[in-house]
Amino acid sequence: MSKPPSKREKATSAASSDNTPPASSAEDILEPEDPATATITVTAVEVPELTEQEVSDRLHLERKVERAFFEAGKALAELRDRKLYRSTHKTFEEYCKQRFGYTRIAASYKIAAATVMDNLLTNGLQKEEIATGELQTPKMLTNGLQILPNNERQVRPLVSLEPEVQREAWQKAVEVAGGKVPSGRIVKDVVQRIIERTRIPNTYQLGEVCQILAKDNPKLRGKGGCWGIVNHVGEFSCTVKTWDGEYTVGLQYLKSYNYLAHECQQMQVICDRISRVYSDLLEETVKNLLQSLGKLNRPYLTAVEKKLLSVLELEYGEK
Template identity: 30%
Template sequence: MLQIDSEFKNLIPPLSSEEKLQLEANLKEFGCLDPLIVWQGENILLDGHNRYEICTREQIPYKIVEIEIGDREAAICWIANHQLGRRNITPEVASYLRGKRYLNLKGDRTGNLKQNSPNGNYFRSVDAAKSLAEQYKVTDRTIRNDALFTEALDTLEQSLGDEVKHSILARNSGLTKKDVLSLAKVADEEGQEVAQKLLSMKQNKSDIVQQIKDKKPVPNPHFVGEVCRITPKADPDLKPFSGCWCIVYQINLHSCGIKTWKVDFETVKPENLERTYGVEENAASRNCDRLRCLANKVHSDYEATYTAVLEVLGKVKNPSSLTQRQERLLTFLEGEY
C-alpha cells in the first residue's frame, strides 16, 4: 500500500471530471502503461496519484519506479520540476509551483547556506529567489510574486476549501492574481464568512470597465512566434534587456509572454514590444535556443567575456540571419562547451 502525502498531492493540479473519466477509460482498456513514481525507502507516492486511485479502485495492475530523494525539500523540488515540465499546465499552476519551491528554500536556512570558503571559516548565503529565477528563466521579482500568490492560494484553500484553489489554478474562477491576494488578506484578517461574501461578489461582478472591455475588446497586436525588440519604457525589469530581440511564446489578453537569450518574461505589455521586419521566425527561434543553451553554461562557468559576447548576439539586427563573423563567434562558443 503506497503512502499519500497531502502536501505532495496538492502540488499536482487535479484533473477535470472529463479528464478523469478519459483517464479511467484508458486505464481500463489499455492498462497502466506508465509506472508510478515512489520515494525510495519512504513508500510515498510522488507522481501518479490519479492513476493510483483508479487502479486501486478498479483492481488494475500497475508498476512502480523508486527514486532516491534526500528529504522533503528535494521531494517538493522533484514534483515541482516534473509538473513544470508538462505542456498543459496553466500560468497559475506554474506560478504556484515556483512559489512553493521558493517558500521551502526560504524557510530552510541550511538550504540557503552553501559553498564553504577555501579555509572553511564561513558560508556564502545564496539568494533563493535569484537561484530559482535563473533555473526557471524568469526574474527575481517574478519568483517573489509567485511566493505571494502561493501563500494566498494556500490561505484560500484553508478558509474556503480546495475547490476554490483548484478553480483558480484551472483558470475557471474569473479571479485575477490581484483578486486572489486581496481575497486571501480578507480571509486571514476578517474570516471565512466575509471572504466567502467577497468571493461571490467578485465572481458576479460586472462593472462599467468590464462591460466596456466585453463590448469593445482591444485585440493583442502580437502573435506566438513573432520576433520583437524590447523597449523598456517605464518597466524597470526590462531595462537590462533594452534593445534585445525576443520571441513571443504566449499571448494573454493585455500582455505577452516572451523569451529572450537569457530569461523569460511572463507578462510584458504590448507597448514594450517593437515589431521587427524581415526576420524569419523559425530561424530566429533556433538561434534563441542556441543562445539560451550557452547562457546556462557560461553563467555556471562565470566567464564574463563569453557573457559579453552573448549579450551582443542578443541585440543583433537580424537574429534569423547572422553575419559570417557572428555565426563564427556563436559556433566557437558552442565548441567551447
Template identity: 30%
Template sequence: MLATISPYEEPESSPSYCCLTIDPEFQNLIPPPSTEELAILEANLSQEGCLQPLIVWKNHNILLDGHNRYQICTQLHIRYTTLEIELPNREAALTWIVNHQLGRRNITPETASYLRGKRYSLLKGNREDNLKQNSPKGQNVTSVDIAEELAQQYKVSSRTIKRDAQFSEAIDTLALAMGEEIKQDILGRNANIPKKEALSLFQIVKTEGEQVARHRLEQLRHPIDIVERIRNKKLLPNPRRVGEVCQIVAKGDTELKKVSGCWCIIVGVNTYSCAIRTWKMDFDAVKPENLEPIDGASEEKAAFISSRIRQLADKMYEDFDPTHAAALEAFGRLPNPATLTPKQERLLAFLETEYSGI
C-alpha cells in the first residue's frame, strides 16, 4: 500500500519522529552515514524531493528502511510516501532489514559481516528460546547451530557466519561503551578503524576497561605519523582525464582491494582525485596513483562494453547465479576491455539474452 504524506506541519516543540515509529533496534541495524554522506542526502532531498518511498511495517507503523530520509524530510517539511509491507512477527521484520541492507550494491565488507552476524545471533537466540519453552520439564536443551543454514543463503562458509557473529557482538559492545558513532569509524565507506583493530578494541574494553579503550580509539582516529606524512607530502596535479580507461591498483587503499586489477572508466576528475566506474560499483574519490592507464584501449568501445556489463550486473542482483557472476567478474578484469574476442562476445551476448526479461 503506497500512501502519500502531505507537507509536514508540526509544532516547533514536537519531535522530528512523530508520524512513524522509530524502533531503536531496527534503526541500529543500519550503519549511520558519514557527515558528508548525510549532507549530500539532504541536498538531494531538498532539490529533487523524496523520490523513493519509506518502507513501513504494516499495522505496526514502524519504519523499516529510510530512517535518514525520514528525519531530513520531517525537519525540512519535504513530502514523502510510504510503502507498507506485511510481516508476521518481529523476527521477520529484523530479517527483512538485514537482507534489504545486504542487497545494496555499495555495501562494505565490514557492514555485510556485521549484518550476517546480527542475523545469526537473533535467529539462534529465538530458536533456543522456542526449544526451551516447548521442551519437557527437566530436559536439557542444546545450543542450536544455524550457521550452515545462513552460510548457504549468503554464499559464505559456516565459519564465516560464526566469525561474523563475533564481529557484530564486538561492534555492539563498542557502540554501547563509546557511542553509536563508532559504527561509522568501522563500517563506513571511509572507515578509519580496520576490522582487526575493532576486534582488538573489543578485547581492550573487556579486559582493560572503557577508559583505556577510548585512549586507543583516539590514537586510531588521529594517527600522528600519518597526519605529519600528509602535511609534508607535496601533492602533484591530477594527470588523469574524463573518459580514460585505467586499471585499478590498490597500493595500500583498503577500499580498492576488492577491485584491484579491474579496469575502470574515469567519469570525473578533481584536483587530486578521480571518480571512476567499474563493472559493478562506483568510487567517488580515487587517487591518480591508484589508476594505471591501459595503453591503446578505445575509450568509446570500452564505455560501450562497460555499459553492457554494468546493466547485467544490476539485473543479476534480482536473479543471482554464481556462475554468471563469475563470468562478469572475469569481464571486469580484461586486459583490454575495448576488444572482445569472438568467444567473449558470444558469452556476453548469451548472458544478455538470459537476463533480458528481468
C-alpha cells in the first residue's frame, strides 16, 4: 500500500499544475540596481551628412526666404508702373489696401527697400538672374558686400541716403554687428551718424517757399515738384504746408525758390485758398486742377487760374 503524500509534496504538485515556477533559492534572487549607480545605455543616432545637392538646395531656399521682402517690393513696383491694377481699382493705393492690406506708406517702403537692395546687390549678375533669385554664393557679390539684408527693417533706414552712401552705411553696420547681418536698430544708428556727419546748416526761414524733391523717399511719393510753405524749422528738417496737409521733410529733399518777401506772402494766400477747397472726396478733374496749382513754379496765378479757383471756392466752399 502506497504512502500518502506529505504536505511539501502536495504544495509542489499544486504549483506544478498551476504552471507556477518553483520559488528560487536565496542565491537565485537578484536585488534591483541602486538608481545612483545604475548605468544608462544611450543608443547613438547617426545624423547623415547633407549631400552636395542638399547643400545646394538649402542655400537656394535660404536665399528665397531672405529675399522675400525684396521680391515683394519688385513685384509691387511692376504692378504700379504697368498699372496692372487698373481693371479693378482706380488707384494703386486703393489696390494695395484692398488686395494686400498695405497702406500707401507701407507699399512705398517695400518698393523703396527693393530699390536699395538692388543697389546693394551685385552688378556682376545678369538682370534675369537677379529677378529669378539665383544669387547663391558670396563670391557673386561685388563692392565687398558678402552679407545682405534679410528683412525690410534692415533696409528701411538706408532709403534716405544716396546709393553710394547706402553701400558705405551697410558695410559699416555689418562691421558693428561683428560680421553678421545687423539688426534694423544698428543700421538706423549708423545712418543717423552718417547724416550728422554730413549735415549742412538749416538756413530755411519761416514763411519761405520751397520745392519738394521727392527722389526715392516713399513718404514723399506724389509730392515731387510740389511747393510748400515752411512753418517749422528743425535741426535736420522743415515742416512745410502744401495744398493737402503738412509734411516734415529732410533738408536734402527741399529746394528754396528764393522768392522775395511779398512773393512768399502771395503764395501763402494761394496755399490757404487751395487747402480750404481741397478734399479727397472731390471729383478727379477738380482734384487734378488743384494739384496742378500746388505744383506752380511761379509766385502768382494767371487770370484764368484765378477765375477757376474762384469758381471752385463758390462751388465747394470751405471743407
